[in-house]
Amino acid sequence: MDKNTEWSQNLNVQVMCKDCKEIPPNLVEEFSSGDLVCDTCGVVIGDRIVDTRSEWRTFSNDDQGNDDPSRVGDAANPLLNGSQLSTTIAFGDSSVRSRELYRAQGKQGSDKSTKALLAAYKEIGAHCDAV
Known part of the structure; x- marks a missing residue:
């Protein structure tokens, strides 16, 4: 190792199918069921995946009287x-x-x-x- 080269640990998590072992992996997040599935062979890699998408689902005006289906309230x-x-x-x-x-x-x-x-x-x- 050269003195000028800094050593750093690779902290990236790489998930791959144990059956297919494709690189790059062909994984699909199914938010409706909460599963991480290999799209090639159908093996469930992980379950109970947390949906990290935004909760904002509408852009309706408050003065229209429509219900807002989002679960996000006003800012503190x-x-x-x-x-x-x-x-x-x-x-x-x-x-x-x-x-x-x-x-x-x-x-x-x-x-x-x-x-x-x-x-x-x-x-x-x-x-x-x-x-």
Whole structure:
């Protein structure tokens, strides 16, 4: 090894089919089943593959009233100290337990200090826009 050449470990992970041993491997990620499959021979190389694709699925405007199927919420506001990071419980079925959870969250969710902060920030923004 030359003194000027730096040694570095190859940390790349190379997955290949144990049956075909093709290079480059012909692997397909089937997100519907969560499997990594060799497209040549059909052997399942890995299961329970995590879908790393983006969750953003629509670009609809909020004022149209359409449901947004994405599971991504609003961005966190650093000025509110994490108080907007909450869980929303939907009142879907008419079971007693669902109704009780919905009511309990309604009582818990009304945070007056957060509403006051939002109103103050809105007013500050209006004054800044006027200047």
